[in-house]
Amino acid sequence: MASGEDTFGTGIDHALTRDDAFSRRADAYLARALGLACYLLGDPGEAEDATQEAMARAWRARRSLRQLESFEAWIDRIVVNTCWERLRRTRRLAEINLAGSNPPSVPDTFAAVLARDSVGRALIALTPEQRTVVVLRFWRDLSLEQIADRLEWPLGTVKSRLHYALVALRQQLERDDREVDR
Amino acid sequence: MNDADLEHALSAFFLRVATPEPSERLRQLIAADRAEAGTARRSLDQRMRRLVAGLLAAAAIGTAAVLLGGIPRVDRTVQPSSSSLPGVASNGQASLTPTSPACVPNLGASPPHTPRASSPRSISTEIWGQTATLLPDCRILLAGGQAYRIPTHFPVLLAPASSATLYDPSTGQFSPTGSMTAARYMHTATLLLNGQVLITGGGQADAQRSAELYDPRTGTFRVTGSMTTARIGQTATLLADGRVLIVGGGFGRAPLASAELYDPATGTFSPTGSMATPRFGHTATRLLDGRVLIAGGYSGTGPVAAAELYDPKTGTFSPTGAMLTARFTPTATLLTDGMVLLTGGDDSHSVVYSSAELYDPATGAFEATGSMTEARSYHSAALLADGSVLVVGPYGQDAPSSATAEVYEPSSRTFSQTRWATIPWQYDSTTATSNGFVLVGQSLIEITNP
Numbered sequence: 001m002a003s004g005e006d007t008f009g010t011g012i013d014h015a016l017t018r019d020d021a022f023s024r025r026a027d028a029y030l031a032r033a034l035g036l037a038c039y040l041l042g043d044p045g046e047a048e049d050a051t052q053e054a055m056a057r058a059w060r061a062r063r064s065l066r067q068l069e070s071f072e073a074w075i076d077r078i079v080v081n082t083c084w085e086r087l088r089r090t091r092r093l094a095e096i097n098l099a100g101s102n103p104p105s106v107p108d109t110f111a112a113v114l115a116r117d118s119v120g121r122a123l124i125a126l127t128p129e130q131r132t133v134v135v136l137r138f139w140r141d142l143s144l145e146q147i148a149d150r151l152e153w154p155l156g157t158v159k160s161r162l163h164y165a166l167v168a169l170r171q172q173l174e175r176d177d178r179e180v181d182r
Numbered sequence: 183m184n185d186a187d188l189e190h191a192l193s194a195f196f197l198r199v200a201t202p203e204p205s206e207r208l209r210q211l212i213a214a215d216r217a218e219a220g221t222a223r224r225s226l227d228q229r230m231r232r233l234v235a236g237l238l239a240a241a242a243i244g245t246a247a248v249l250l251g252g253i254p255r256v257d258r259t260v261q262p263s264s265s266s267l268p269g270v271a272s273n274g275q276a277s278l279t280p281t282s283p284a285c286v287p288n289l290g291a292s293p294p295h296t297p298r299a300s301s302p303r304s305i306s307t308e309i310w311g312q313t314a315t316l317l318p319d320c321r322i323l324l325a326g327g328q329a330y331r332i333p334t335h336f337p338v339l340l341a342p343a344s345s346a347t348l349y350d351p352s353t354g355q356f357s358p359t360g361s362m363t364a365a366r367y368m369h370t371a372t373l374l375l376n377g378q379v380l381i382t383g384g385g386q387a388d389a390q391r392s393a394e395l396y397d398p399r400t401g402t403f404r405v406t407g408s409m410t411t412a413r414i415g416q417t418a419t420l421l422a423d424g425r426v427l428i429v430g431g432g433f434g435r436a437p438l439a440s441a442e443l444y445d446p447a448t449g450t451f452s453p454t455g456s457m458a459t460p461r462f463g464h465t466a467t468r469l470l471d472g473r474v475l476i477a478g479g480y481s482g483t484g485p486v487a488a489a490e491l492y493d494p495k496t497g498t499f500s501p502t503g504a505m506l507t508a509r510f511t512p513t514a515t516l517l518t519d520g521m522v523l524l525t526g527g528d529d530s531h532s533v534v535y536s537s538a539e540l541y542d543p544a545t546g547a548f549e550a551t552g553s554m555t556e557a558r559s560y561h562s563a564a565l566l567a568d569g570s571v572l573v574v575g576p577y578g579q580d581a582p583s584s585a586t587a588e589v590y591e592p593s594s595r596t597f598s599q600t601r602w603a604t605i606p607w608q609y610d611s612t613t614a615t616s617n618g619f620v621l622v623g624q625s626l627i628e629i630t631n632p
Contacts, residue, residue, distance in 0.1 A: 023216065026212075027209075027212075030204045030208075030209070030212070031201075031203060031204055034201065034202060034203075034204050034208070035201030035202075038201045038202060039201070044202050047202075048204075048205065048207075048208050051204070051208060052208060052211045052212055052215065055212045055215065056212070056215040056216075059215060059216050110199075110200075110201060110202055113199050114199070117195065117199065119191055119192065119194075119195035120195065120199065123195075134192065138189070138192040138193055138195075138196055139196040166185070166188055166189075169188060169192070170183050170188050173183060173188070173191070174183060
């Protein structure tokens with residue numbers, strides 16, 4: 001999207017209203033939102049629920065978005081925060097068997113792939129914050145500055161968390177290699 | 183494992199592990215959430231109409247006169263008239279070759295003549311923003327558009343399409359034909375004098391500069407030169423010399439005042455004069471003397487009353503009279519006497535007009551004429567072979583549950599309601615044809631006189 005030319009924030013009330021433009025943008029973003037939630041949560045069903053929740057939050061807060069070009073950073077932040085909240089809740093409920101939860105309507109192959117893949121396992125073993133930085137850096141291909149903007153962290157914090165995330169990943173992968181060699 | 187190896191392993195991991203696509207259930211839930219969250223500023227119907235307005239703008243605006251001329255209405259004993267105003271388009275997207283044959287639909291065909299089921303659809307996928315273009319062999323080319331679903335009365339827009347479909351009135355069948363080189367919606371499709379169709383601009387993720395040509399003989403699309411400016415919601419009007427005038431546009435951005443010309447001989451676009459007023463959702467009508475009337479639209483701050491004339495000889499726009507009412511997305515139809523009928527439209531906010539006016543090229547002035555029986559915006563109009571004008575509105579001020587049609591008689595300057603098979607008001611593109619039929623989405627509906 002070309003920056004500076006969109007009139008998203010100018011209140012033009014023509015055929016596709018601001019809300020409609022927002023919907024279009026959000027719908028186009030949906031796959032990326034779900035992907036981000038999948039990597040952060042590691043579970044497609046949980047990710048679907050988180051994505052729905054994040055999109056509902058975004059819709060309710062849409063008036064606070066001033067510029068269309070900042071849409072992705074803005075909604076990324078909502079998805080990440082929603083996922084982190086869910087992870088915190090999940091930790092508290094870790095020992096409760098959620099047998100009654102809705103089955104995911106997406107094929108549950110993603111979690112299986114993560115579990116089979118050494119990098120996937122190492123990724124899931126990171127802290128949520130570290131995993132988020134790694135996913136945004138290497139899956140979304142964002143710069144450190146863009147990550148800092150999305151997470152509202154100082155740039156130094158992003159660098160630090162990415163560094164420790166990579167250290168942890170390397171250690172985990174090397175452990176995996178040693179186990180395979182045995 | 184060094185840093186480079188680790189980063190390579192991570193990048194490879196994200197490449198080989200595909201994340202799931204959003205499910206239908208998820209899209210439905212999100213749409214339901216939005217609907218429930220309410221539409222504080224206006225009712226759902228109102229919002230729906232606004233969105234559909236945008237949806238229909240490309241299809242309805244440009245396709246209203248696609249099938250203009252050359253075809254008798256089946257309920258009137260008027261013979262096909264190849265002399266009826268060749269190449270005139272209400273909004274420029276549509277055009278007609280001077281030798282357009284009579285294209286008589288196969289009345290026995292099914293299902294195109296079958297009205298849509300009246301039961302509400304719980305989940306449906308429709309297309310908006312596509313173009314419909316009458317080809318010299320009577321087939322209709324439907325190109326591009328954007329699919330959307332209506333799971334909970336709130337449209338979920340999907341990715342724009344590059345696909346194209348041919349409708350053959352003689353068999354009543356739709357069949358796929360080639361794919362455009364780019365996905366597009368709210369683009370233009372203009373039949374050139376050489377029988378090819380020029381496709382310009384339109385949206386994908388954003389407005390596009392690219393253009394392409396469809397060759398009905400081979401059923402294929404190929405790239406041609408690109409426009410000088412990315413445009414969406416522009417008009418494209420075939421000029422008498424075979425060039426195509428592209429005007430305005432800029433949906434989702436500040437409207438454009440600029441215009442450009444496509445030359446089929448060179449396959450290139452070049453800038454031409456600019457309008458005094460930027461606009462989209464306007465009309466572009468080629469007059470009998472070859473000039474093009476630009477009327478109505480949205481300027482970025484409100485609906486436009488000012489009209490302008492483009493003169494192909496000088497390549498410039500000049501002001502002409504102002505409409506009595508500023509109209510966003512009216513229809514404009516060239517009558518057999520050279521006057522232009524402008525109907526309906528809205529104030530770009532909430533008021534939909536039933537009024538109509540006539541533009542007289544001789545005086546450069548607009549004057550009132552009879553009003554439509556219903557307020558209509560984002561509707562379609564087509565000149566019929568007997569000189570009357572068929573106006574079909576997908577909806578009016580009150581978002582009716584079924585679409586209606588009416589006919590303007592130039593002799594009496596009045597509109598009268600006409601009956602047609604009742605079809606539930608849906609969100610499809612509506613194309614009025616000059617043979618008494620209306621193409622609603624992919625259903626051909628017969629219109630009968632009262």
